[in-house]
Amino acid sequence: MMRTNVAAALRRLGIGDAATRVYVELLERSPAPLDVIGKAVSLSGERLLSVYGELVDAGLAGAAAGVRDLVAPVPPAAALQVLRRHRAAELDEFGIAVTGAFDTFRRARLAAHRTDVVELVTGEEIGPRVRQAWHSAELRIRQFDSPPYFPLSEGGGDALATLRRGVVQRVVYSRASLEVPGNLVRNIEPCLAAGEQARVLPSLPVKLLIIDDAYALVSLSIQEAEVHNTMLVVQPCGLFSALVALFEQTWQNALPFHGHVPRPHRLVPADRRLLALLAAGVPDEEIARNLRISRRTLSRRVETHMNRLGATTRFQMALQAQRRGWL
Template identity: 65%
Template sequence: MNNAKLGEALRLLGLDQAAARVYLTLLETAPAPLITIAEAAGMDAAELATAYDALVDAGLASAAHADEDVVAPVPPTAGLEILARHRAAEVEESRIAVGGAFESFRRQRLAAYNDDLVEVVTGDAIGPRMRRAWASAREQIRQFESPPYFPLPGATDDALATLARGVTQRVVYSRASLEEPGHLKDVIEPCVRAGEQARVLPSVPVKLVIIDEAYALVSLSIKEADVHNTMLVVQPCGLLSGLMALFELSWQSALPFQGRTTRPGGLPPADRRLLWLLAGGAGDDVIARELGISRRTLFRRLQILMAQLGAANRFQMALQAQRNGWL
C-alpha cells in the first residue's frame, strides 16, 4: 500500500492529517528519537507532540524501550479495533442525526402534503428499489408474499444475505405461492432453513414488504394485474401504521410452516413438506407435482400420516399435525 492510500485509510479511521503523517514517518524511520521523527515529518516540537499523543491514544505508537524519547509503532490490532468502534459509533450518531433532522422537517413541513408520503415506482425502477430495501433493513422485515413476481435475478440470494446479517424475516405466504412451480423448493425452503419465520394463509390481502418501521413497499399487482409493474413506497404515516397492524393480525391467524417436532427422530422432510402444502390449501395435483410422486403414492402417504395422528380426515390430520409440532 502506498503512502497516499495508507494516509487515506488512517483518515477514515478518524486520525487527522498530522497524526497520519507522523505514523507514516514512524514506519519509515522508527525506532528513533522524537526529534528525529519531527525533522523527518517537517514539524515543530509542538505539532509533533500533539500528533504523536493522538497516535499513543489510538494505540498505534509507544516508547520503544525504557528511554521514552525513542518511539516506534506498536502492533495495531487492539488500536485499530478501538478506532473502528469509535468510527462506527460516529457514523451511527450521524445517521441518527440526519434521520432525526429529516423526520423533524417531515413533521413540520410535509404534514399537509400527503403526496410526499407515498411514492409511486414503476417498471424497471422496481427491481433496484426492492434490492435497496433488503439491504437497508436493520432489524426486521415483514412480508406478505404472493404471485405475480417481479423478475428480479438474485432475489433469493438477497433474502438469504439479509438473514445472514441477523435481520429477522417474517413472511406470510399465500396458497398461490406454494402452487407456483418450483417456488417452494427454490425460494421458500432455502429461506426457512436459513432462519426465516414462515407462515401460510389461503390468501394474503396485498403484496407487502415492511422494512423495520421505516417504510413499506406495496404492490398494486396482485388481483388487479397479471404482472408486477407498479409499487408504492409508503413513508411513516397512518397508512404505514395500518399496514403494520394488518400484517400482525394476519401473522397471528396464519399457520406456521415449521416448528419443533415431538416425534422421535423428527418428521421425514418429504412428509413435513406434504403437510405444509396440505395446510396451505394446495390441491392434490400441486402436492404430487412438488413432491415428485404420483397421486396414488400421495394418497398412500396421507393414509399413513392420518393413521399415525389418529385422524379420520385431512382436516383432523392438519389440526393434529399442528398440535404435535409437525408444522
C-alpha cells in the first residue's frame, strides 16, 4: 500500500513512471549501489543514469551519507515537500508568463480599437462637461469638493436639482470648502437640507466627481493660482476603479458633517450649529461671522461646551458631541 501511495503522489507531482519506480525501490533497498537498484527495475546504462538524474534534480535522491558508491532516497515526507515547492515555483513562473502575455494581448487590442479610457478636457469646455455630468447622473454621485471652483453661474443649483431627482449624493468636503466666504450658507447647507450626505476632512488629495458607475471627472487644478484649466474624464478601467476605491476609503475616514440641518435634541439650534462647525474644522473667524457673534463670545461658548462634555480639546469635544447625538 505504501509503494502505491507514494508512487501515485509522485506521478501527480510530475515525476515520470521510470523515476517513480526507482524511487520506490530506493525506499526499500537503500543504501545500495545504483546498478542494484537499476537491475530491480529493469534499467541500466545511460537510461538508468538519466532516470536517477531526474530524481536528483527533483531533490528526491542522492549519495548515501558516509557510504561511498551507494545511493539513497530523501525520506518521502521531506521529498514531497521539496517537490511541491518546486512545482509551486514553476506554477508562479507560468502565471507570470501568462499574465505578461495577456497584458501584451490587451494592449494590442486596445491599440487596435483605439479605446480612449481617459479624455482630456481644457479651457472653456470644462464648464459644460461638468454641467452635463450632473444632469446625466441616474443613481448616485460621489464627490470630493475643494476649491478652487469651476466658474459655474448657478453654483450649487446642479447639485440641488440632482438631489430632487432622487439621486443619492455623498460628498467629502475639505476644510477649505467651508472657509470660502458664503459657500457654506449659499451652496453647502441647502444641499444638506435637501438630503445630501456630507463628511469633512482637513484636506483632500484631488477634486473628484464620480457619476454612477459610468465615468469620473478629475480636476487638475493649480491650487496656488486658484485656476482650473484641465480636467480628465475617466471611463471604466483600472484607473476608474482606483478612484472609486479612493473615494470609499476617504469617506470612511472623514468626519460626518450636518451643517445647519435641524436635528431633534435638547440643544438649541445655535449651539448645535456651533458644534457642527467646530467638528468640521471651520476657523473661529468664519464661525463667528456665520453665527454673528464676537470672537470673545465664541470662546466662552466653546469653553462651556468643553466643560459640559468633559473634553480637554476641541477634537475630543467633537467626538463626544457626535456620540451623544448632538451632531
